[in-house]
Amino acid sequence: MTRESWHTRLGFILAAVGSAVGLGNVWRFPWMTAENGGSAFLVVYLGIVLLVGVPGLLAEFVIGRRSQRNPAGALFRLSSGSKSWGAVGLFGVVTAIVLLSFYSVVGGWILRYFLASFSGAYFGSPGAYFESINFGLQAVGFHVGFLALTALVVVGGVRDGIEKATKVMMPAIVVLLVALAGWAVTRQGAGAGLSFYLDFDAAYLRANFFDVLGAAAGQALFTLSLGVGTMITYASYLGDDNNLAYDGSAIAVLNTGVGVLAGFVVFPLLFATFGELTGPAASGGGPGALFVSLAGAFSQVPLGQPLAILFFGVIVLAALSSSISMLEIPVAYLVDEHGVSRRTATLSLAGLVLITGSANALNPALFGFVAGTLVDLMLTAGLAGFLVFVGWVLGADALSEYSTGAGSRVRSLGPAWLWSVRTVLPLFLVATLAVNLLALAG
Ligand code: PFF
Numbered sequence: 001m002t003r004e005s006w007h008t009r010l011g012f013i014l015a016a017v018g019s020a021v022g023l024g025n026v027w028r029f030p031w032m033t034a035e036n037g038g039s040a041f042l043v044v045y046l047g048i049v050l051l052v053g054v055p056g057l058l059a060e061f062v063i064g065r066r067s068q069r070n071p072a073g074a075l076f077r078l079s080s081g082s083k084s085w086g087a088v089g090l091f092g093v094v095t096a097i098v099l100l101s102f103y104s105v106v107g108g109w110i111l112r113y114f115l116a117s118f119s120g121a122y123f124g125s126p127g128a129y130f131e132s133i134n135f136g137l138q139a140v141g142f143h144v145g146f147l148a149l150t151a152l153v154v155v156g157g158v159r160d161g162i163e164k165a166t167k168v169m170m171p172a173i174v175v176l177l178v179a180l181a182g183w184a185v186t187r188q189g190a191g192a193g194l195s196f197y198l199d200f201d202a203a204y205l206r207a208n209f210f211d212v213l214g215a216a217a218g219q220a221l222f223t224l225s226l227g228v229g230t231m232i233t234y235a236s237y238l239g240d241d242n243n244l245a246y247d248g249s250a251i252a253v254l255n256t257g258v259g260v261l262a263g264f265v266v267f268p269l270l271f272a273t274f275g276e277l278t279g280p281a282a283s284g285g286g287p288g289a290l291f292v293s294l295a296g297a298f299s300q301v302p303l304g305q306p307l308a309i310l311f312f313g314v315i316v317l318a319a320l321s322s323s324i325s326m327l328e329i330p331v332a333y334l335v336d337e338h339g340v341s342r343r344t345a346t347l348s349l350a351g352l353v354l355i356t357g358s359a360n361a362l363n364p365a366l367f368g369f370v371a372g373t374l375v376d377l378m379l380t381a382g383l384a385g386f387l388v389f390v391g392w393v394l395g396a397d398a399l400s401e402y403s404t405g406a407g408s409r410v411r412s413l414g415p416a417w418l419w420s421v422r423t424v425l426p427l428f429l430v431a432t433l434a435v436n437l438l439a440l441a442g
């Protein structure tokens, strides 16, 4: 049986952007920005996306296209059968399952808010509404619903499922967000939100440098879907004619653009409605902060209900195109390495995540640990492993894979890229990991 592949180059880019653009952009990015000094965070985050994110994306692409395999199979084969490197890849497969186990719970919340927007159920008391649905049996139900939608697309396969779905979803997301941002920034009082977001605050950055750095690094990896093997897996369905550096930059730019755009919806809306970052969002009150604040804002503005339907509808699509990419990693692993059919692989893995995700949906403490801490640590460790692999095991082969399909200008940047992948970037990630682990212990 021949392995699946993307139908078009644009199809690959949109699927990868679909993976990148998700709850990380619309839920986690504004939340992290609000907690870490607004514009100060924005600047550091953009720097890390450029200096660590883009080279990291390229490293994952190189592994994927070279091996035409899932992360575990890729590292195993490319190291000519090293079990240890295979285990590093397998760590990514496990990370994907852990990730989906909390992401699907948040996806369930979004689905819930989307549906509840039609009746306006949360308009009366947004805070109490969130408390009543966030954890428990109802949360399990919506988690299962969101997971079922995810599995439905993955069963369809690379071309007929993922490529077709993301080709519709991505343009829809951009159009709707632009419309929402245009509406939000023109509301009276939006200016205060814009200056919180955009006026650079050097004093804040100086006083909180390491906190901002750690949070920005974690967010940069999460938002670009790095350190799991998603981008390895998606690039494994590529042919030799793609210019990886070009595609990687396009994906980073589009993902960052959508994140920044989401900020143009969220901050002006919150400041215009409440005059400040109110309530849970201001105190960094955890994962529900943005739901409560935004739901509150939608309940107070004219035409709030249709706008809420639009807003949560967009986020459902964005979340789905990301959760699809998470489920695809272990599915590709079972298909490639164990000869399981796509259908059986998808259904059994969805069954597994149904259980692990339900544990998160029933236990707020577990959810908080997985979503807030565990995932950051796993992504950072995972990407460090992939970079060391590309830099020290693939070496010259990585450079030739990088150059395949590239023009001369991109080729000339190859040696600098490989050097950074061998040295400064893994060191940066290991240092971030150490700082995060120390913070955890202390
Ligand atoms: N990048 C996604 C987001 O910003 O929501 C989250 C994500 C997807 C992380 C896939 C990791 C991954 F493998």
Ligand code: NA
Residues within 6 Å of the ligand: 019, 020, 021, 022, 023, 024, 025, 222, 223, 224, 225, 255
């Ligand atoms: Na993202």
